[in-house]
Amino acid sequence: MTPRVLLPWPDIAVPDGVEAAVYDGTGTPPDVSAVEFYVLPYDSGPEPPQLIAEMPSLKAVQSLSAGVESLLPLIPEGVTLANGRGLHDLSVAEHALALVLAAQRDLPRWFRQQQTGSWDREHTRSLADERVLLVGYGSIGKAVERYLVAGEADVVRVASTAREGVHGIGELPDLLPDASIVILVLPGTPATRGVIGARELAALPDGALVVNVGRGTAIDTAALTAEVAAGRLRAALDVADPEPLPPEHPLWRLPGAIITPHVAGGSDSFYPRAKKLAEQQLARFARGEPLVNVVR
Template identity: 55%
Template sequence: MSADHSGSARPLAWLPMPPEEIGELPGQLEYACWNGEAEFPTDPARCVFYAVPYLKGHEVSVRPLPLMPRLKVVQSLMAGVDDFLPALASLPPGTRLCNARGLHDASTAELALTLVLAALRDIPGFVRAQDAGEWRQEFRPALADKSVLIVGYGSIGAAIEDRLVPFECARVVRVARSPRTTARGPVHPVTDLPELLPDADVVILSTPLTPQTRGLVDAAFLARMKDGALLVNVARGPVVDTEALLAELGSGRLRAALDVTDPEPLPPGHPLWTAPGALVTPHVGGPSSAFTPRAKALLRDQLARFALDEPLRNVVATVD
């Protein structure tokens, strides 16, 4: 660990990118850049605001936490913070954990729509045909006139619906933990899923991973889906029971397009790689060119709020 000889009395924030690249930041704070390197840039005991490195893995992300007794804020750059929840018990009382709600909406919604279209129109099959130099004209289903069910209607779910609008879907049905009414129509409770699943041609999962959603898509859930339906997962891998899904894929009754899997990363030789009707991408819903400008905007806003002692956005947990 590098020694800290700054002597600064200002509160210290650790950021995963150089502060000068983020834009105008409040002068009440001091800044250091740490993006998961082996050496820490300053004494972590001085850090009060920790913005977690992005896509560096759980072990790297939590490594400095036991050395941060003055910590007040942990700012994740991920929409899901399930990996961080077990670490909360070791943090100082009052520490707030904030997620990145809104940051990944555009990128993840784009990928969800990409997976839907690629799976329905069998783009992987056409790519394999191109690799083989074969001209294969085949009839494939369109997204137009399909019924789409979005399970997990938060900001990402709403962004997915935004992108579905021009595609002339027969209808879009919304499900979330908390039922409500939106400008586009009702959001159904999760308890309505048994009645809604049989009518859906496409089921898109965009729910956070919680004790309630872990294993939500089990054998009973999948059995309620109509023959030939497509399951798209841009949520978290453990929302789906992998063995139950493999059974349905193996029978040819359902198809799936998965950006997240359980286990993850998906190891070589895992049956999901070669399952009939499965399209797999390696958890790339968030990392795109849309990430950096939105991450910088989120950090600017949160740091300004923190410096002025204003309420932070996206607080998902506070240490007792």
């Protein structure tokens, strides 16, 4: 029997009678000619999605990412695509908080001092009582908000579409001058490209912190680099545009910048949650029920 299901890890339970193979995105893939349900390896580069073209029996693709924009063009007509919405919420939210707190509480300075064993002390900024613009209010944005509320920050919600309690992105020019922290949790769509450009950055007060855990394209990198180089704004970024950020890019070495290499979504808490989703989706597929998290 040839495998009908292709999984990224061996310990995902499959329904009785279903043959499964494992492909984690490294090495030579197995025979995929009979694969009907493909759970893509998470965060494994461009090769695994290209395997879709070699699956004539394919009925459904389960991505474990929330953002599937780069995947859409590879999904044949009639094949269902489901995403990993919700799996990364907490992982991304805690990395967002790690970036905010690292910047506000001067962690780069203390880590430098640690190298020389220096107990030099200075008071720092804080998160409590700060006005935070939370831009992007889906499930990840809500998880970030729960952290901010616990820390008694003053949260102002912004999303692509205005709704009750949430400002529309068009209101940013009015909101930016009163914010000391902006956290971007936006998906990478044509509508979110460049929403934080030179004009928006100029509207922020001196010393404000720009955090991005969504997609790098939401920010005009050159404009942000100029503001941070001038010492006027600070940045804490897990995503960049372009990505990877080239080693010679000036942003890497600016004292007001913290950069992590797109690692917000990939942490231990993700795997048990991803395994559970994959098993539930496979059970639905085997019973002929509709999948959840369907994108198309």
